[in-house]
Amino acid sequence: MFSTGEMAYILQQPHYYEGEVLGYSGLNAYVFTEDELVENFKIIKEDGSLEDIKRSKDNKKLQDMLNKMKERIENMTDEELKNYFTE
Numbered sequence: 001m002f003s004t005g006e007m008a009y010i011l012q013q014p015h016y017y018e019g020e021v022l023g024y025s026g027l028n029a030y031v032f033t034e035d036e037l038v039e040n041f042k043i044i045k046e047d048g049s050l051e052d053i054k055r056s057k058d059n060k061k062l063q064d065m066l067n068k069m070k071e072r073i074e075n076m077t078d079e080e081l082k083n084y085f086t087e
Helices: 034-040 060-074 078-086
Strands: 008-011 015-017 020-023 030-033 042-044 050-052
Touching: 008 034, 030 034
Parallel strands: none
Antiparallel strands: 008 030, 015 020, 042 050
């Protein structure tokens, strides 16, 4: 959520038919805050082990990227912003 700087995540359950994933349909989805995600979910690694999810605030590289994006957007002129979405 850009206005607050808080991370939110949308999870959408896939449609299955006879054990095969058909894809996603409709707009039904679950929205989780970062706190809910970190507290209640794990990452399943390739070997099947579970790993804790790391908070985005602890990821310096991600925070640097978000700060650069925020600064760039805040310094855009109206024309640059318009061109960004129409190109």
